[in-house]
Amino acid sequence: MELQNKLKAIATKINQLKDKIDTEESTKHAFVLPFINALGYDTFNPLEVVPEFTADLGLKKGEKVDYAIFQNEVPIIIIECKHWEENLDNHNSQLFRYFHATKTRFALLTNGINYRFYTDLEHANKMDAKPFFELDITKIKDNEVHEISKFHKSNFDVNKIVNNASALKYTKEIRKCITEELTEPSYDFVKLFANKVYSGRLTEKVMHEFTGLVHKAFTQTLSEKVNDRLNSALNKEAENQQLDTIEVIEEDNRIETTEEELEGFRIVVAILRRKLSIDRIAYRDTQSYFGILLDDNNRKPLCRLHFNGSKKYIGVFDEVKKETKELITKLSDIYNFEERLLKTINLYED
Structure with a gap:
């Protein structure tokens, strides 16, 4: 990095x-x-x-x-x-x-x-x-x-x-070599495929025809491969978004966001605004934790507040996005993690 x-x-x-x-x-x-x-x-x-x-x-x-x-x-x-x-x-x-x-x-x-x-x-x-x-x-x-x-x-x-x-x-x-062959197929390259699909004699006329066919076939194949990859990625993203929506709807009915969590959120915003505009910092409350996110994207967690138990913790993330829960006794202790919170932004801002 x-x-x-x-x-x-x-x-x-x-x-x-x-x-x-x-x-x-x-x-x-x-x-x-x-x-x-x-x-x-x-x-x-x-x-x-x-x-x-x-x-x-x-x-x-x-x-x-x-x-x-x-x-x-x-x-x-x-x-x-x-x-x-x-x-x-x-x-x-x-x-x-x-x-x-x-x-x-x-x-x-x-x-x-x-x-x-x-x-x-x-x-x-x-x-x-x-x-x-x-x-x-x-x-x-x-x-x-x-x-x-x-x-x-x-x-x-x-x-x-x-x-x-x-x-x-x-x-x-x-x-x-592959790029050159795809751009302008050589005689040997065309002959390789013509021999596999054509049983007749490879005359000059036949080879000329197959040069265009080979070029067209490879162009179409590459285009289809790219489209397949794009469609697969789009479908996967759509599925993930659908699952995220279902999860949020199910949880929303059982979640109560406390004033203490909102105050913790405001402290985190005060720290992160040094590097981020405020409108890029969002939160999502869940049954397990209060998540603070970059761009409202749950794949870009900035930190988590675990305030639902008898003890309070702030969850901070390392360079591989592994969360570590740190004990805090009062909300102002969040300021002790200023450097680590600012460093987390670098995970997503390259």
Whole structure:
């Protein structure tokens, strides 16, 4: 969650500042260094993040890579940076030389927006021509955050990343092939399906006809799959809403909301209004507890008041939405949970 928030903050900063960034050096300071810092490395420690790291190879001297990240006095990642407007396709050969000279296992080529991660899956100590993982930080997805987290200082494990890199690389390549075949089916792809359904001779005319049929069939199949998933999700949501309504109707007949619960609610609102508008904070009283919700959604609980017994409790939620009941002796004790209540908002506000 923390890494995801930091990456989103960098993306926001990029969108705000990129048109004012005129140099490669500015790109490094504004975009790349915050990324390195988000991964848990101290950009102010020259023993951990080394700028202008020497990567001489043979007789060729004066070769320097923009940054090298060290762990236990060994370079674990080298980073080559370009201006944010530059196309990275023109620069991997330079990084290839640095990779061989430094003996690192990971190289990163970036313009501060696009990030390409390389290793040596095909030949030991020789950087692969294609990255095993790449992303656009301004359009980052949850699964990409998960992959990035493996490079965090607290998680970094060379063997685990390398083992996973192979699956990432070839999955990416296969997906690219699938996309190309769906967009413009190749002769071999069309022939594969034509042989399965057509018993005649595959002449040029027949193949031309089947090219259109294969493209149409795959388009329709994908469309149907997407519609099925959407309909399934909508039906499930409708069922859940119906069950919620039935549950509320059944409980409403046996529920009495007390002034003490309402006063507790007002205290919680006073705390949460620092981060939320009041109209987003709602309550639902049940037989078991008095629930305080975000956006009147019972899947977004902010806290619960358990005031129906001889002792009073406030139920607060952790990062996995597990409730912990805490004893309170008076209503003003709710203020003691201010920090935890405000933190709960982050579960739903990404």
